[in-house]
Amino acid sequence: MEYNKPAKDNEKKIQVVLIIVLVIISVSAAAGLYISFENQDKGPTGPVITVTYSGISVGTAYDLTVNNENLLVIDVRTCKCNYNKGHIPNATWTNNPMGYYNTTSDLLIYENNETLSIEFCEQLINHTYGKLLYLEGGIKAWEEAGYPIFKPN
Numbered sequence: 001m002e003y004n005k006p007a008k009d010n011e012k013k014i015q016v017v018l019i020i021v022l023v024i025i026s027v028s029a030a031a032g033l034y035i036s037f038e039n040q041d042k043g044p045t046g047p048v049i050t051v052t053y054s055g056i057s058v059g060t061a062y063d064l065t066v067n068n069e070n071l072l073v074i075d076v077r078t079c080k081c082n083y084n085k086g087h088i089p090n091a092t093w094t095n096n097p098m099g100y101y102n103t104t105s106d107l108l109i110y111e112n113n114e115t116l117s118i119e120f121c122e123q124l125i126n127h128t129y130g131k132l133l134y135l136e137g138g139i140k141a142w143e144e145a146g147y148p149i150f151k152p153n
Contacts, residue, residue: 046129047104053121053132058145061108061135065090070105070130075139076120077111086151088142097123103130110135110142 056064064071065088073091075083083093088110094100097120100107107130109117117134124132135142143149 048129049126050128050130050132051125053118053125053134055114055118055136056108056133057136058141058147061110061133061142062145062147064106064108064133068106071108072100072103072105073108073110074100074120075111076109076116077139078116082112084152086149088139089148089150091150097127100124101127103128106130106133108133108135111138112140113138 065073073088075087075091075093076095077083077093078095080093083091087093091110101124107121107124107128109120109132111117114134114136117138121132121134137144139149
């Protein structure tokens with residue numbers, strides 16, 4: 001009966017190794033789930049690329065300009081001369097969407113109406129990570145609602 005002892009010792013060693021392997025697999029699976037949930041709105045390697053845009057009302061746009069530090073307001077009117085006559089406070093002027101490629105900021109695009117704003121947004125799809133928004137009715141709707149316009153001296 002002495003020879004059964006080494007066989008039983010080997011069985012115990014195998015059981016211990018199996019338990020350790022199962023624990024490692026369980027911990028790895030739990031860590032993978034945690035990482036998955038931690039990044040679920042960011043994608044597997046970071047922020048999710050923007051694939052859509054939407055129009056927003058002047059009231060919503062105004063609220064965003066006051067309450068969203070991650071918002072960039074962009075005037076895309078064809079002539080910078082219009083921007084220089086008056087624009088939404090803190091807005092920048094450009095006609096080059098590539099200058100905003102790979103940004104993680106939310107972008108509020110506006111001009112006189114909506115056509116250029118929509119075209120600008122369409123050129124940024126798949127090239128930026130923040131929300132793409134355009135001002136419905138353009139700067140005219142902003143002014144008609146009585147919201148402030150910055151007029152350089």
